[in-house]
């Protein structure tokens with residue numbers, strides 16, 4: 393293999409790794425590697441500016457009006473996830489059944505070398521998808537956000553940022569596509585190599601992100617509150633986490649959200665709390681949250697999550713490899729391509745992956761919710777925190793992170809990687825050590 397090729401494969405795998413982790417729609421940057429206590433929170437950037445929050449209504453406790461708004465926003469979001477899924481399928485089907493995808497491939501072929509042909513193809517598919525979905529996208533991401541008061545950009549500002557996102561896609565999306573088609577054309581076991589190949593890169597990311605990437609965005613400093621520091625060190629030692637590094641992060645410069653995590657691999661152990669949680673939670677509430685986080689660490693949930701993500705990716709690609717050929721044979725006259733190795737099949741591959749991952753979400757999320765519950769149990773067991781204090785901690789998480797405590801059973805089943813807050817509160821209140 394020559395150097396360029398190794399470089400491209402490396403980039404491709406990093407991209408896949410990032411995509412795998414971020415696609416779960418969980419939480420901002422920290423969601424890549426760390427537990428975030430809570431999920432499905434609303435981006436609260438606009439609410440953090442002082443003029444958005446009248447002085448009379450402090451963040452906690454939440455006003456009834458804001459609570460109602462949060463609930464209606466949350467049910468809209470759940471409904472729209474289904475709408476978005478079907479819109480996506482419709483768009484890709486149009487590209488396939490009208491023969492447009494095959495026509496794109498013919499246009500792209502004029503670009504010369506193989507890599508640029510694929511690049512042109514990916515770009516055309518992305519552009520067509522963007523244009524066909526634009527009205528719905530504007531409705532969901534600008535109009536609705538604006539109606540709920542989460543938008544502090546003008547339409548032009550929002551649209552130019554959106555186009556920037558599209559441009560990044562146009563530049564980078566070719567990388568995993570190149571890797572995928574290269575494997576498809578070489579081996580029938582492409583699904584296996586594609587999935588396994590991403591493991592070392594995901595592990596690398598898990599190690600690198602907290603230590604090298606996150607400090608690029610925020611300051612990691614020793615805890616100011618020495619009493620709290622001592623309490624957490626004692627707690628860590630009691631669960632077998634010896635000599636961890638304890639940090640306080642200035643997350644408040646970006647968000648009102650609260651977060652904390654325990655991470656580490658190959659000897660390094662980091663316990664991290666954001667300033668938001670330190671300033672708004674009592675010591676008892678923080679101890680419960682950290683007990684939960686230490687539970688993830690001690691019970692190796694990060695490795696479980698990693699194994700699950702890779703296994704799921706592999707399963708989706710395996711099913712695809714076994715069934716996609718039949719679909720191509722059946723519709724080849726309309727699709728105007730005859731094999732999976734033909735890059736005109738890209739929209740079809742995307743349909744398979746999006747259907748399989750949509751159907752599979754309840755499984756991966758169910759698995760994650762199980763681990764989250766285990767950590768809640770752990771948090772109650774290793775601390776002496778009262779059920780009421782733990783319940784208040786959850787209530788605060790819901791308010792600060794603007795997450796609906798009761799999104800409904802269907803939304804939880806399908807989309808939630810954490811049990812709904814209402815159930816977690818009920819659990820800690822009724823828990824007896």
Ligand SMILES: [Zn+2]
Pocket residue numbers: 427428429430684685688764767
């Ligand atoms: Zn957790």
